[in-house]
Amino acid sequence: MAGLKFWRKKDQAADQAVAVEPEVIESKEVLETQIPVADVITPQELVKVELPKRNLSKGFKAVFSRIKFDVENLEELEDVLIQADFGVTASETIVSEVKAMAKKSGAKTESELKGILTELLTQKLSRTDASLNLDSGTQPYVILVVGVNGAGKTTTIGKLANYLVEGGAKVTLGAADTFRAAAVEQLETWASRSGSEIVKPVSEGQDPAAVAYETVERAIANGSDVLIIDTAGRLQNKQGLMDELGKIRRVIEKQLPISEVLLVLDSTTGQNAMTQAKAFTEVASVTGIALTKLDGSAKGGIVYAIQDQLNIPVKLVGVGEGINDFGFFDAKEFAIGLVGEN
Amino acid sequence: MFGNLSDRLVETFKGLRAKGKLSAADIDATLREIRKALLDADVALEVVKTFIAAVRERALGDEVSKALNPAQQVVQIVQEELIVILGGEARRIQFAKNPPTVIMLAGLQGSGKTTLAGKLAKWLKDQGQTPLLVACDLQRPNAVNQLQVIGERVGVPVFAPEVGNGKGNPVSVAKDSIKHAKQKQYSVVIVDTAGRLGVDEELMKQANDIRKATDPDEVLFVIDSMIGQDAVNVAKAFEDGVGITGVVLTKLDGDARGGAALSVAQVTGKPILFSSTGEGMDAFEPFYPDRMASRILDMGDxxxxxxxxxxxxxxxxxxxxxxxxxxxxxxxxxxxxxxxxxxxxxxxxxxxxxxxxxxxxxxxxxxxxxxxxxxxxxxxxxxxxxxxxxxxxxxxxxxxxxxxxxxxxxxxxxxxxxxxxxxxxxxxxxxxxxxxxxxxxxxxxxxxxxxxxxxxxxxxxxxxxxxxxxxxxxxxxxxxxxxxxxxxxxxxx
Structure with a gap:
């Protein structure tokens, strides 16, 4: 699970560098007259861009350091897992598996048990589909970002956009959170920090689906590699707002396939995160999770159950408010972060 | 998915109907279900432990064995104990003898402080107060802007000398806002602060400095009702770092069971004053401990x-x-x-x-x-x-x-x-x-x-x-x- 695999059109950067005004207009006309679907490019025409891996450089203190393990008394382990928001059921399962593994290998010491737990968590959390889906060749890649209020959607978008731009991608942001006061301005700040383009609503409270549509149109016209659409925070039990999300999705798909639907989860969230993941997956077919605010004291253990039950991989983690404070999810790092180094 | 507590208790009580009396083992089985329900509702583990111990003691006493329907009695005890922790009656805002009354808001990122500031301002304004909103979140991009838009929506002036986005000193803004409020005779000052993590010592110190500079009558700890086990750590950090006088629970219009309310009330011993229940500026009400108890247990009101x-x-x-x-x-x-x-x-x-x-x-x-x-x-x-x-x-x-x-x-x-x-x-x-x-x-x-x-x-x-x-x-x-x-x-x- 390295950094981000990212395919982009060959020589496109060079083309753009010499691109002059008329050409852009021309391409726009062409697109308008044709069915507005971006060219599907065969892999040979694509160059692979390997973006550097980002580590969870700070934060993330181990929770297990303060307890003593004992093969006879693993209830304490269960308690620690519960306190990391794994949930009762998952915690019980993990403990019984650790027990079984310890019995099999004859592990007794604390360090051996920690090793078993780290290995178990790593193995269960590891997935082959944990990197962003940015290699289909159908550009621009569309990333739709969804989640409840205050989870950290806009901040995550800002960081991700900056990272992609640093890697040489052209990024357009769509401010489809037309509801919350100053949400558009907040995204605009991130757009200028990261050097991305932004499509804003023409009026306050405009239909977010319309903004999403325009963003796709603009991103196609300006030759973006990636476009990221911000949406308003919505609680998953608000049917009307969830329907709106479905509409945004459908409107985007009229023009382009969506590469990635990122559900932003606040790691401080408890068991309700499971309900969130279920509900958002139902309306928006979530393809990945961005786990934010991991630099605090919360551990986000609920993602274990979410990955397990809903089969949705965690892809990104956020560890601060700075533009570089994020990384790609790495099961081993996460497990070691929880259990602590031996 | 788990059934609600009522469903699970039915299972537990299945064999008990004929007996009519609960043995200690029966009670323990019941309490195990209640423990799980509380944990599923995100009540912090340490709080659950103390709580279950207290309920067990009462449940083993006379009132249960003599009750007509002992199982029901256990649930009744649980509910009562929950209400005790959540606070018997909702406390009101403490107003200063000499205006302005200063209310400072503090909490994690994304807990809903800025939105709450607007709701609180509107609520106070509707009661005939003349509130002033103060933009001390100079961290998050456009937080100041957001507060200004909200202030405009609810018709309350906003004191925002700094544009924010990482620039400016929130402590001096807070200090100046009190002077400004006194001069212009505002009756209440609501200080919106940046979201901060409990583990961020520097920012916690800053929050404490804002507190010192404004000498608030209320320091309200704003917490998302969806928060999990970490609620205790966060609440402790804010209680120790800033010192809080009350709690506001936000996003209660969601479907989280809100066990955090119990954790926070237990750990800080501070009352929950309000619950925030939507994005509209009126979606704001006093906190009802009894309703919250039922919600946490998923027993309905x-x-x-x-x-x-x-x-x-x-x-x-x-x-x-x-x-x-x-x-x-x-x-x-x-x-x-x-x-x-x-x-x-x-x-x-x-x-x-x-x-x-x-x-x-x-x-x-x-x-x-x-x-x-x-x-x-x-x-x-x-x-x-x-x-x-x-x-x-x-x-x-x-x-x-x-x-x-x-x-x-x-x-x-x-x-x-x-x-x-x-x-x-x-x-x-x-x-x-x-x-x-x-x-x-x-x-x-x-x-x-x-x-x-x-x-x-x-x-x-x-x-x-x-x-x-x-x-x-x-x-x-x-x-x-x-x-x-x-x-x-x-x-x-």
Missing amino acids: ILTLIEQAQKSFDEQEALVMAEKMAKDAFTLEDFLDQMQQLRKMGSLKSMLSMMPGAGKLKGQLDNIDEKEIDHTEAIIRAMTPKERRDPKILNGSRRLRIAKGSGMTVTDVNSVVNRFEQAAKMMKVMAKGGNPGIPGMPQGMGAMPRPQVKKDKGKKKAKSGNPAKRAAEISGIEPPKQGNSGSAFGLGG
């Missing part, structure tokens, strides 16, 4: 519901109705009457949301079409008195006439008639089985037209033929297995 039912459903009428049902003389006219009785209790949605087990229904609650009742009413009104008394005479041409008269289709008419027949049949069985025993909650409510929720199955089973079981269902303690605990109203989930 059955007490409130019964209260409302008692108020509006005339007992005399209820008796007459019960007699009619027993005699199989229940007609569409009565059906209509009942519907109007129910209307008095408030909207169907708000009523349903108070039902135990409604947690499961919540998604569907929003789908309920209140118009369905209007339509049913229209159809019945389009019938002649004779037809209403004896629906059997409704032949094809009569149905067509009714459909035309009510602006509905024949299919709609058929479905109303079918539902009525089912309901009447059910009520007959029920009425003969005896009154479930809750005054003002007559069985007739089973005749409510079914709202258009997605799943209809299990509806017919919603009423138990066993009087004892039914009584329990209605009291919200032991609903049928489908989780159809809202079935006192014949509304399948």
Whole structure:
């Protein structure tokens, strides 16, 4: 699970560098007259861009350091897992598996048990589909970002956009959170920090689906590699707002396939995160999770159950408010972060 | 997915009915379920442990072994203990003797401080205060801007000398705002601060500096009701780092059970003053510990519901109705009457949301079409008195006439008639089985037209033929297995 695999059109950067005004207009006309679907490019025409891996450089203190393990008394382990928001059921399962593994290998010491737990968590959390889906060749890649209020959607978008731009991608942001006061301005700040383009609503409270549509149109016209659409925070039990999300999705798909639907989860969230993941997956077919605010004291253990039950991989983690404070999810790092180094 | 607590307790209590008495082992089994329910509701583990120990002690005492229904008694104890921790009565805002009263908001990122600042300002303004909002979140991009927009929306001035986005000193803004408020004679100052993590010592110190600079009458800790086990750590960090005087629980319009409320109240010993329940600037209310207790246990707000039912459903009428049902003389006219009785209790949605087990229904609650009742009413009104008394005479041409008269289709008419027949049949069985025993909650409510929720199955089973079981269902303690605990109203989930 390295950094981000990212395919982009060959020589496109060079083309753009010499691109002059008329050409852009021309391409726009062409697109308008044709069915507005971006060219599907065969892999040979694509160059692979390997973006550097980002580590969870700070934060993330181990929770297990303060307890003593004992093969006879693993209830304490269960308690620690519960306190990391794994949930009762998952915690019980993990403990019984650790027990079984310890019995099999004859592990007794604390360090051996920690090793078993780290290995178990790593193995269960590891997935082959944990990197962003940015290699289909159908550009621009569309990333739709969804989640409840205050989870950290806009901040995550800002960081991700900056990272992609640093890697040489052209990024357009769509401010489809037309509801919350100053949400558009907040995204605009991130757009200028990261050097991305932004499509804003023409009026306050405009239909977010319309903004999403325009963003796709603009991103196609300006030759973006990636476009990221911000949406308003919505609680998953608000049917009307969830329907709106479905509409945004459908409107985007009229023009382009969506590469990635990122559900932003606040790691401080408890068991309700499971309900969130279920509900958002139902309306928006979530393809990945961005786990934010991991630099605090919360551990986000609920993602274990979410990955397990809903089969949705965690892809990104956020560890601060700075533009570089994020990384790609790495099961081993996460497990070691929880259990602590031996 | 887990059933709600009521469902699980039914399982636990299954073997106990015959015994009538609970042994220590029975109580422990019950408490294990309650422990799990509390953990599923995100109550912090350490709080759960202390809590369960306290409940166990009481449960082993006399009051349970002597109770008629010991199982129910245990639940009662749990509920009472929860309410004790959550605070008996909601405390009010402390106003300063010499204005301005200063209210400082603090909390994690994304907990909802800025939105709350707006709601609080509006609420105070509506009470005749002259609030001033102060933009001390200079961290998050455009937080200042957001507060300005909100201030404009609620018609409250905003003190924002700095543009923010990482620039400016929040402590001096806070200090200046007090001077400004005194000069301009604002009665309340609401200081919005940046979100900060409990582990961020530097920012916690800054929050404490803001506190020192403004000497607030209230420091409200704003916490997201969806927060998990970390609630205790965060609450401790804010209590130690800034010192709080009260708590505000936000996003309670979501479907999180909100166990954090319990953790925070227990750990800080500070009262929860308000709950914030939506994005509108009016979605803000005092905190009700009893309702929260029911929510955490997912037992529904059955007490409130019964209260409302008692108020509006005339007992005399209820008796007459019960007699009619027993005699199989229940007609569409009565059906209509009942519907109007129910209307008095408030909207169907708000009523349903108070039902135990409604947690499961919540998604569907929003789908309920209140118009369905209007339509049913229209159809019945389009019938002649004779037809209403004896629906059997409704032949094809009569149905067509009714459909035309009510602006509905024949299919709609058929479905109303079918539902009525089912309901009447059910009520007959029920009425003969005896009154479930809750005054003002007559069985007739089973005749409510079914709202258009997605799943209809299990509806017919919603009423138990066993009087004892039914009584329990209605009291919200032991609903049928489908989780159809809202079935006192014949509304399948």
